[in-house]
Amino acid sequence: MAEDEHGGELRTATSSERTVSRGTALLPTDGFQNPGLPEHRPRVTDTDPRAAKRVERFIIFLFWLSFAATVFTVAAYFIWPIDREDITSVRANNMFLGLGIALSMMTIGIGAVMWSKYLMKDHEMVESRHKTEGSPATRARAVEVFQQANEESGFGRRTLLRNSLIGAVLALPIPGIVLFRDLYNGNNPAPVDLLHETMWDEGVRLVRDPIGTPIKASDVTIGSVFHVIPDGLIDLEHHMLEEKAKAVVLLMRLPEERLKEEEHRKSWSYNGIVAYSKVCTHVGCPVALYEQQTHHLLCPCHQSQFDVTEHCKVIFGPAGRPLPQLPITVDGEGYLVAQSDFLEPVGPSFWERKHDYNV
Amino acid sequence: MTTTSSPVRETGLIAKTADYLDQRTSMSGLVKELGRKIFPDHWSFMLGEVALYSFVAVLLSGTFLTFFFDPTMTHTTYEGSYIPLKGVGMSAAMASTLDISFDVRGGLLMRQVHHWAALLFVASIGVHMLRVFFTGAFRKPRELNWVIGFVLFILAMAEGFTGYSLPDDLLSGNGLRIIDGMVKGIPLIGTWISFLLFGGEFPGLDIVGRLYSLHIMILPAILILFLALHLLLMIINKHTQWPGPGRTNENVVGNPVLPVFGGKAIGFFFMVFGFIFLIASLFQINPVWNYGPYDPSPVSAGTQPDWYIGFADGMLRLIPPGWETYWFGFTWSWAILVPIALIMLLLIPVAVWPFIENWITGDKREHHLVDRPRNAPTRTAIGAAGTMYYGVMWAAASSDLIATHFHVALEHVIHVLQFLLIVSPFVAFFVTKRICLGLQKKDRSIALHGIESGRVVRLPHGEFVEVHVPLADEERWSITSYNDYGPLVVRPDANGKISTVQRVRAAVSRWFFEDRIEPITKTELERAKHHD
Numbered sequence: 001m002a003e004d005e006h007g008g009e010l011r012t013a014t015s016s017e018r019t020v021s022r023g024t025a026l027l028p029t030d031g032f033q034n035p036g037l038p039e040h041r042p043r044v045t046d047t048d049p050r051a052a053k054r055v056e057r058f059i060i061f062l063f064w065l066s067f068a069a070t071v072f073t074v075a076a077y078f079i080w081p082i083d084r085e086d087i088t089s090v091r092a093n094n095m096f097l098g099l100g101i102a103l104s105m106m107t108i109g110i111g112a113v114m115w116s117k118y119l120m121k122d123h124e125m126v127e128s129r130h131k132t133e134g135s136p137a138t139r140a141r142a143v144e145v146f147q148q149a150n151e152e153s154g155f156g157r158r159t160l161l162r163n164s165l166i167g168a169v170l171a172l173p174i175p176g177i178v179l180f181r182d183l184y185n186g187n188n189p190a191p192v193d194l195l196h197e198t199m200w201d202e203g204v205r206l207v208r209d210p211i212g213t214p215i216k217a218s219d220v221t222i223g224s225v226f227h228v229i230p231d232g233l234i235d236l237e238h239h240m241l242e243e244k245a246k247a248v249v250l251l252m253r254l255p256e257e258r259l260k261e262e263e264h265r266k267s268w269s270y271n272g273i274v275a276y277s278k279v280c281t282h283v284g285c286p287v288a289l290y291e292q293q294t295h296h297l298l299c300p301c302h303q304s305q306f307d308v309t310e311h312c313k314v315i316f317g318p319a320g321r322p323l324p325q326l327p328i329t330v331d332g333e334g335y336l337v338a339q340s341d342f343l344e345p346v347g348p349s350f351w352e353r354k355h356d357y358n359v
Numbered sequence: 360m361t362t363t364s365s366p367v368r369e370t371g372l373i374a375k376t377a378d379y380l381d382q383r384t385s386m387s388g389l390v391k392e393l394g395r396k397i398f399p400d401h402w403s404f405m406l407g408e409v410a411l412y413s414f415v416a417v418l419l420s421g422t423f424l425t426f427f428f429d430p431t432m433t434h435t436t437y438e439g440s441y442i443p444l445k446g447v448g449m450s451a452a453m454a455s456t457l458d459i460s461f462d463v464r465g466g467l468l469m470r471q472v473h474h475w476a477a478l479l480f481v482a483s484i485g486v487h488m489l490r491v492f493f494t495g496a497f498r499k500p501r502e503l504n505w506v507i508g509f510v511l512f513i514l515a516m517a518e519g520f521t522g523y524s525l526p527d528d529l530l531s532g533n534g535l536r537i538i539d540g541m542v543k544g545i546p547l548i549g550t551w552i553s554f555l556l557f558g559g560e561f562p563g564l565d566i567v568g569r570l571y572s573l574h575i576m577i578l579p580a581i582l583i584l585f586l587a588l589h590l591l592l593m594i595i596n597k598h599t600q601w602p603g604p605g606r607t608n609e610n611v612v613g614n615p616v617l618p619v620f621g622g623k624a625i626g627f628f629f630m631v632f633g634f635i636f637l638i639a640s641l642f643q644i645n646p647v648w649n650y651g652p653y654d655p656s657p658v659s660a661g662t663q664p665d666w667y668i669g670f671a672d673g674m675l676r677l678i679p680p681g682w683e684t685y686w687f688g689f690t691w692s693w694a695i696l697v698p699i700a701l702i703m704l705l706l707i708p709v710a711v712w713p714f715i716e717n718w719i720t721g722d723k724r725e726h727h728l729v730d731r732p733r734n735a736p737t738r739t740a741i742g743a744a745g746t747m748y749y750g751v752m753w754a755a756a757s758s759d760l761i762a763t764h765f766h767v768a769l770e771h772v773i774h775v776l777q778f779l780l781i782v783s784p785f786v787a788f789f790v791t792k793r794i795c796l797g798l799q800k801k802d803r804s805i806a807l808h809g810i811e812s813g814r815v816v817r818l819p820h821g822e823f824v825e826v827h828v829p830l831a832d833e834e835r836w837s838i839t840s841y842n843d844y845g846p847l848v849v850r851p852d853a854n855g856k857i858s859t860v861q862r863v864r865a866a867v868s869r870w871f872f873e874d875r876i877e878p879i880t881k882t883e884l885e886r887a888k889h890h891d
Contacts, residue, residue: 023721098640283540320683
């Protein structure tokens with residue numbers, strides 16, 4: 001702000017402030033003078049040669065220490081190898097290699113900074129700034145260059161020629177975008193169809209996750225919870241994880257009087273045993289926590305809570321919809337099976353999702 | 360190892376090499392231009408340096424990791440040294456991550472260096488941004504460099520997330536699942552984007568390989584390019600400096616690159632490196648062997664993203680239940696769209712802030728002296744409000760841990776944070792602005808009356824006075840020389856009309872500069888002297 005002539009050699013740029021808008025800035029009319037650089041104060045190492053010598057010796061020691069630490073690091077690589085029989089050997093290997101490298105770097109760093117701080121000349125120097133823009137002559141010349149190029153090429157004159165070129169160049173990247181269409185192969189089924197189906201189907205047994213043993217209705221005691229996958233999932237050669245990501249189910253048994261079931265869904269449960277999709281309707285994390293006392297399901301990622309007694313309606317957290325219910329029954333041997341696939345898409349909402357499912 | 364200066368011998372190797380290079384590259388011009396360039400010194404100027412040096416650590420450790428990492432999702436069976444997972448099926452990415460940790464000497468160290476350095480990288484960028492914002496170092500001619508820096512900040516977070524997802528462990532897989540769920544919530548294109556991203560249904564077999572090429576090639580290339588631009592512009596514009604005696608808007612006071620500034624910078628570079636290695640050798644980070652390979656079914660309670668993604672994850676948690684509508688035959692996931700909008704409400708103003716402020720002040724001059732935060736009260740208050748807004752989102756990412764650690768109900772934590780998200784930025788704004796004005800008043804009274812010495816003197820006629828020690832010129836200059844803006848007064852244009860834009864600008868300008876403390880003048884000081 002101030003216009004001081006420090007040292008008389010600095011070309012001030014404030015003259016430009018007359019030409020450039022200063023907006024609503026208030027220029028001080030009765031301000032103080034910049035008192036100029038304060039007097040330089042010498043350091044102890046400037047005035048006392050013995051102190052300087054001491055610091056120098058210490059820095060030399062640091063650099064030698066760094067070298068020693070480097071040697072130590074290489075030695076540590078062999079002294080503390082990783083022993084296949086003893087997994088804890090990784091800890092020693094990691095620690096001694098790391099500490100060796102840390103020490104070798106820290107000492108160089110501290111030494112270099114001390115050298116700069118205590119031994120190098122530390123007089124503050126002044127350098128003048130110039131406006132960032134080029135000098136008027138340079139700017140004029142730059143404009144002239146473009147004008148000459150324009151005249152000689154006819155870039156401004158031959159508008160159709162020029163605009164044809166611009167249009168052609170603008171169109172060039174389009175194939176580059178189109179080529180990415182097959183990030184999801186075009187011969188594969190439509191995404192929306194895939195999101196509507198899971199491995200569940202009529203008669204598919206509910207089996208335990210991850211071992212795959214079937215579940216008898218009589219095994220499911222009141223208050224218990226089972227993590228369930230469809231039978232045959234773990235034998236899949238391909239797309240096992242994709243199928244699993246859609247088909248995981250939680251199986252719980254509640255006292256029947258606690259279940260407040262809608263009329264058309266009464267047949268979906270069996271003796272108070274209900275099955276719900278384990279994929280959170282918020283963004284798809286597994287809803288893995290079940291509170292026995294309250295009959296609430298809790299998603300550990302974003303804390304959505306679902307009330308199992310009321311068809312898993314959302315009672316807290318960011319989820320937008322209840323968890324889809326899997327209709328179940330028992331087969332001839334008393335094992336739990338699905339009556340059909342889910343009657344609505346599981347997992348997070350998506351744009352094409354309809355609301356007229358049979359639920 | 361001697362510090363006595365020995366001039367380079369004209370026939371020596373160094374002189375010959377320098378001569379050889381200069382004859383082929385004209386490098387002497389570069390040395391002439393940059394060798395004695397003056398850099399001002401202040402502790403806050405090192406924050407950007409920390410970002411730069413930790414980035415180098417990330418690059419070097421990451422390069423080491425690429426030699427051992429297998430970025431594919433081919434199913435394999437782990438047969439390495441870590442007994443608990445022996446014989447477990449997992450992807451090659453996860454298996455090779457375990458091999459790096461347990462079968463490569465120093466591999467775990469490099470993984471931890473990479474992760475800690477990445478965390479430090481994003482953190483130092485954040486603090487560096489705050490420094491630049493609160494001191495007004497983004498003003499002309501540095502607006503473009505602020506935008507470039509903002510791009511670097513976003514790139515750093517993108518690098519962090521893509522890298523976090525590479526090991527294909529349970530935690531990172533859940534992170535990707537969240538991304539998948541968010542992408543699917545985008546209207547019209549969400550489903551397709553999700554399928555293109557994962558090459559089909561989640562999780563598919565492609566995502567790790569795709570993230571790998573982003574993480575180690577595409578994003579770093581853009582990052583290094585923007586970093587080079589960032590540093591080049593800093594050299595062209597020269598560094599800002601704090602106001603003080605002898606420092607003006609037309610000069611730069613400090614130490615030359617060679618030797619002092621360069622020596623300090625190189626030393627600091629090694630210190631940052633050493634510090635990262637120290638943490639990496641003593642503190643575990645991301646122990647993927649505890650989480651196991653990715654499986655869509657299990658998840659552990661208390662899952663946390665890396666800290667810099669926390670604000671986005673936290674924002675997702677703050678949405679009330681049931682925010683989803685079915686309109687025109689399509690599903691609108693407000694539970695996804697609103698958090699994205701609220702995050703943009705923070706990021707977009709940050710990205711374009713220099714232009715907003717410039718529009719308000721109308722000041723087209725170059726600024727090379729930074730503001731003390733107190734001397735730009737409204738800007739500082741806005742910064743505090745934004746920081747608070749970010750901080751509440753960030754805290755929400757640990758809502759479950761806050762609940763378990765402090766024995767409070769999770770629902771209460773969420774409700775309190777929802778309340779704070781809306782209210783606390785306003786409170787922060789108001790409080791910060793008052794504090795700034797109070798500090799300015801304090802400066803003003805010190806400049807006028809000097810510092811209270813604590814000595815009370817009784818005058819001959821019985822009056823007691825406290826002696827004030829007047830300020831030295833240097834001290835007074837440091838606290839009284841600052842930019843001061845008045846509110847904009849709208850005036851009709853040539854047609855005698857006042858446009859709506861001008862009215863809005865005037866209103867914002869009033870809000871900005873109505874409450875202000877003007878710097879003292881000589882006359883005021885003279886008057887004060889007569890009073891004392």
